[in-house]
Amino acid sequence: MGSDGAGVPRPTGASADTAVPRGGTPSAEELLRGLDPEQLEAARSVRGPVCILAGAGTGKTRAITHRIAYAVATGVVPEQQVLAVTFTTRAAGEMRGRLRALGAPRVQARTFHAAALRQLSYFWADAVGGPRPTLIDSKIRTVASAARSCGFQVDRSELRDLATEIEWAKVTQTRPVDYENTVAKEGRTPPMPPRDVARVYEAYEELRSEHNLLDFESMLELTAAMIHERPDIAERIRSQYRYFVVDEFQDVNPLQKLLLDAWLGDRDDICVVGDPSQTIYTFAGATPAYLTGFREAYPHATFVRLVRDYRSTPQVVRVANTVLRAAGSGAAPREHRIELVAQRPDGPEPxxxxxxxxxxxxxxxxxxxxxxxxxxxxxxxxxxxxxxxxxxxxxxxxxxxxxxxxxxxxAAQFFDRPEIRAALHTLHGAARGDDGAPMVATVRHLLQPLGLTEQPPEGRQAREKWESLAALAQLAEDVAAQRPGAGLADFVAELQARAATEHAPGFExxxxxxxxxxxxxxxxxxxxxxxxxxxxxxxxxxxxxxxxxxxxxxxxxxxxxxxxxxxxxxxxxxxxxxxxxxxxxxxxxxxxxxxxxxxxxxxxxxxxxxVLRCRVCGATLLEAAERKLGRCLDCPSPYDEELLERLRQWRREVSAAQKVPAYVVFTDATLQAIAEQEPPDTAQLARISGVGEAKLKRYGEAILALCAGATPEQVSKADREETP
Structure with a gap:
């Protein structure tokens, strides 16, 4: 999966990947090879202000990374003075990886929050002083305390909504005293009466100050205030970063724009990239107005439109263009909409x-x-x-x-998951004493104590942990196939590079x-x-x-x-x-x-x-789990516990032999239904939800044998004897 179509096959020429010399730094001209005319125009527009309107699948990340690398290669800017700002750690990691491959490894690619935290931490003692605050990544606990202090009893879903509303107020620079008037003007529907939200919001800010807590919004606000109020610090930051690139500019909110303006000062060496037609976060305070109003803010700006879609077939592109053509009065101005031009061969009709x-x-x-x-x-x-x-x-x-x-x-970012952090620590330690044993076998052996069992476990959380470790093991096999002779140290180096760029291995x-x-x-x-x-x-x-x-x-x-x-x-x-x-x-x-x-x-x-009815009480069954069991969840139904255990043991053996998660063979609910109904023949087994024709053909005889009293060992032996 890629972010701009880079992973799909492309025709040679305008959209082919740049040929970069192996082990060397590409020349300026080599950096321009393979770019289409619009991407080439963007790459050569090395002085700001520049606005790139980039449609879906048109190669925007490719265009801006080549632009940065070309500016560095031609001496327009030293790479350490470039700050590329993105919205996710994944996007920042991908951008750093591409820039490293293009010969610009020292370019800083960060999220707004990561860049602000780095600057605020560095200047904290001089600019603010006192003990450093605790950075919180979730407001839920503090919002809950604030709500209780105001006399409100709210459940967890309401707390999440309240926290989201407070985040919106903070990124739009709405203070508690102004909140009621602002939501009325905006036509916004808050999760509680506006006056109550304002009270909780004010109590939240008081608690945050009292306990020296710093949320992400306050971090951006403090950083911007530090730059505005301390000219000496502003000069140091602006001398460090002179060249700015902002991706997904349609998603910038007022608070992020405040910080960006502080970084820029009176300069205009900025390149923004975005697509108003992909603005989907206005509920969180994002606004495309900064992108659509860029020409007004910078009348002398260079504008480039990326329209060639390298991701999708003409059939998919036709649907996308039709969707936008039907946009109504609440859509972005027509001059900012992009009509995509498909570059791939024909495909199936949607x-x-x-x-x-x-x-x-x-x-x-x-x-x-x-x-x-x-x-x-x-x-x-x-x-x-x-x-x-x-x-x-x-x-x-x-x-x-x-x-x-x-x-x-x-779920959590792949490399932030506890089991992956533990796996990286284990593999890194083992790599120091690598004895040349086969890499794939070594990786699987090291991951077993962490939870990589032969049989995928039951339960969603346990399964997700197993899937993470299985993805690492699969990556080891991929590395071994691509690089015969690779050892454990090579695999660890690959993992470290992927962790640095948030390039997680895929689960099949x-x-x-x-x-x-x-x-x-x-x-x-x-x-x-x-x-x-x-x-x-x-x-x-x-x-x-x-x-x-x-x-x-x-x-x-x-x-x-x-x-x-x-x-x-x-x-x-x-x-x-x-x-x-x-x-x-x-x-x-x-x-x-x-x-x-x-x-x-x-x-x-x-x-x-x-229409299915409960076989115990006769009620209509609506929920998926009830329909699978054939009864209401709270209706009693006796079953043979030994049969259920035989079914589970058999499933573990089958899933291990087929190297698939256990639920792929049969879900827990299906096994429970089989144990309850003990089908005597194929016809009755076929009536159980979750069996289906394919599974009946593949596993029917084994299930019926288990229901008749056979052990998993006997069933497995019979299967082996029948296998030619």
Whole structure:
């Protein structure tokens, strides 16, 4: 997965990678090779102010890194005086890695927060004095204390909303005393009555000051104030950094702009890069106004538009352009919208599928994904994207039932996970005494005590830990395949380089992610699901501006796809429910005018008789776990505990032999249902949710033998004897 299409095959010439001499520093002219005309214009515009409007997949990271490297190579600026600002540590790491390869390893590429923290820490004793504050990365605990001090009892979800609202107030430079008037003027709907939010906000700031706590917003504000109030410090910082590049400029908020202006002073050697059509964080205070107003702020600025899309097929690009053409009054000015021009060969047409209910949609999507994998598309190059995280559960269930491995995006950064930090420490120590043993075997041996078992464990958290370690082991195999003879020290060096650039190894599984979490990523195949009114646009998007932000979110989802794009929606939440949902308005002009139900387009339509009832009390089953078990979760149902343990032992052996997570064979809920119902024959086994035709064919005889009393050892022996 890349951030600007760099990972996809490209034609030679304008979009080919720059040829950099192995082991040497590229010359200035070599840095310009392979750039298309617009990228070349951006790279040669080495003096600011410069504004690069870069559409999705047009190679913006490529353009700005080559611009920086070219400016360094031609003597325009020393590399240590360049500050490239991004919004995520991953993007900063990727930029540092590219610049290092282009011969500019000393360029500083940091997030706003990382750059501010570095400066504030360095000058703290001189500029502020006193004990250094404790930096907090989460406001939840302090907001909870503030709410209690105001007499409010709020649950954890309300606390998260309050913390988010306080962050918005701080980045927009709204003080507690002004909060009520500001939200009224902005038409914003806070999580509590505005007066109550203002009280909690004020109490939060008092507690933060009392306990010497520093949040990210205050850190930016203090850094900007230090530069404004101390000319001597401002001079030192401005003499250090003379050349600025800001990526994703459409996502800058007022507080970040305040700090950027402090860094710049009266200079204008700045290059900004962004796309107003990918503004999806205005709810958090971001505004595209600084990008769209750049010409007004700098009338003499150079403007470059990157329009050649190297990521997606013409079919996907056509959808993306159509989505933006339909934008309404709340969208960015038309002169700032980019009409993408596809550069890749033709691909399959995007699909639009309507389902009767959510379980039918999830099951069908899982089946399509399984077919894609069978056709040769790697699982890691497939994503299911949805509007809210709550939609993830149905697809986790369906993919598990289909035997497709998956990973849910949004967990901790890979190299920040405790198990990965422990693994790096262990591998680094072992590399000092490397005795030349086979690298892959050594890595697996060292990771075993940390949790890399032969059988993937049960439980989501344990599985996520196992997946992280398994990704390291897979990376060791990849390194060994690419560099025969590589030893443990070579592998550790590779890991250190990846950690420095936040280049995490991929887990061989389908990605499940929200549309917001998918920003900056790309896959060969993307499934956009749950595309109904009330979900996209979300139900609380009421103003034209809010609706257009939802449209931009849809656009971001579409442009994540390189080749396969599948869009779907369901008319009801549950089987047998009222089919009252309507497809998203964003699909107007894209899908057929009179879309047929799924069954009329070759999709298996979910039958009306699929309404399931509890086999204990007869109630209609709505939740996925209940439907799988065939009963209400709180209805008693006896089962053979020894049979359940035999099933689990057999599953562990199968998952180990196939080198897949245990849930890919059968989920816990499916094993529980089998143990409860003890199916005597294939027909009854097939009726259990989660079995399915493919698993029935593959595992049916083994399951029936276990239900009849056979041991896992006997089943395994029988399988071996039948294997030719």
């Amino acid at each position: 699909s639009y599928t309507e389902y009767d209910d959510e379980p039918a949609e999830a099951t069908s999507v899982a089946g399509k994904i399984s077919a894609l994998i069978d056709s040769g598309v790697p699982a890691r190059e497939i994503a299911v994207l949805f509007r809210t995280n709550a939609q993830s559960a149905a697809y986790e269930q369906a993919l598990g039932d289909a035997g497709v491995p998956y990973t849910v995006r949004g 599984g389908v990605t499940l992610a929200s549309l917001h979490a998918a920003k900056g990523l790309e896959w060969d195949a993307v499934f956009l699901v749950g595309l109904t009114e009330g979900m996209l646009p979300i139900v609380y998007a009421e103003t034209p501006e809010q609706v257009e932000e939802e449209r931009r979110l849809f656009y971001v989802g579409v442009t994540r796809a390189r080749e396969h794009l599948h869009m779907s929606w369901s008319l009801a939440r549950s089987p047998g429910g009222r089919r009252t949902r309507k497809p998203s308005r964003f699909l107007d002009g894209l899908r057929p005018e009179s879309p047929s139900p799924a069954g009329r387009r070759g999709e298996p339509r979910r039958r009306k008789d699929r």
